[in-house]
Amino acid sequence: MTEPGEQSIRQAGQCLCGAVRFEAVIADRAMGACHCGMCRRWSGGVFLSVACTAISLADPDAMGIYASSPWGERGFCKNCGSSLLWRSKDGAHLAVSIQAFADPGAFPFTTQIFTDEKPACYHFRETTRDMTGAEVVAAFAPGQDR
Ligand SMILES: [Zn+2]
Numbered sequence: 255m256t257e258p259g260e261q262s263i264r265q266a267g268q269c270l271c272g273a274v275r276f277e278a279v280i281a282d283r284a285m286g287a288c289h290c291g292m293c294r295r296w297s298g299g300v301f302l303s304v305a306c307t308a309i310s311l312a313d314p315d316a317m318g319i320y321a322s323s324p325w326g327e328r329g330f331c332k333n334c335g336s337s338l339l340w341r342s343k344d345g346a347h348l349a350v351s352i353q354a355f356a357d358p359g360a361f362p363f364t365t366q367i368f369t370d371e372k373p374a375c376y377h378f379r380e381t382t383r384d385m386t387g388a389e390v391v392a393a394f395a396p397g398q399d400r
């Protein structure tokens with residue numbers, strides 16, 4: 255499935271039930287956590303993701319898409335409900351859940367975003383680059399709501 259030399263960036267993933275299977279091209283082997291209210295409701299936790307440049311689905315019809323904002327949408331398994339990815343509608347950004355990959359531990363934890371929306375009842379102990387929602391919007395989507 256992987257070409258020599260590409261093993262480090264192309265990784266297979268799947269949802270809980272296996273109806274959605276994909277191969278993603280990892281852009282940056284680093285994990286980010288999003289504490290925003292939408293990610294928390296959608297994922298049932300904190301959305302832990304890795305930036306990817308592309309994803310190919312074995313069966314595109316198995317994944318549902320929910321447009322969560324004017325410029326962002328979320329992919330999930332239509333059968334088991336697994337939260338799989340967030341992407342910007344313009345295709346500029348794609349964040350795939352680390353939990354969908356066989357070895358989520360392969361991605362060092364580097365960034366936390368929407369830290370101002372994080373519930374006070376939990377904290378991660380890792381030292382990361384932390385950004386508030388306003389800082390994220392300013393960096394990635396100036397002039398827009400998420
Ligand atoms: Zn599934």
Ligand SMILES: [Zn+2]
Pocket residue numbers: 288289290291292293294301368
């Ligand atoms: Zn979020």
